Amino acid sequence: MVKRRKPQANTTAKRQPTAEQIEAFASAADGGTITTGPEAKENLDPKAKRDYKAIRVPFNEFEYSKLDEVAKETGRTKLNVIRWAILKLAEEVKEGTK
Numbered sequence: 001m002v003k004r005r006k007p008q009a010n011t012t013a014k015r016q017p018t019a020e021q022i023e024a025f026a027s028a029a030d031g032g033t034i035t036t037g038p039e040a041k042e043n044l045d046p047k048a049k050r051d052y053k054a055i056r057v058p059f060n061e062f063e064y065s066k067l068d069e070v071a072k073e074t075g076r077t078k079l080n081v082i083r084w085a086i087l088k089l090a091e092e093v094k095e096g097t098k
Helices: 019-029 038-042 061-074 078-095
Strands: none
Touching: 061 078
16 A cells, blocks of 8 residues: 655745855855855965956957057057956056046
């Protein structure tokens, strides 16, 4: 004879995971660990290998010519100009000048 199970009342309501639980799950699925809060930024190495993310940025002709002009004037590569500009802007935002 088959024994039938009776559903419990609280199992029908689905719990929604928090954003932190979702991030922890995704991080674990990728084989990494998650660090949240201020300590997360303290552990970042500004000279780390650049294999974290890659971004494709489309430029119009005007923007590309400005990038090329700045790269030639400063003796930097175009990619280095973009990285330098990001760091410079981040610094200005942190100081409150922008």
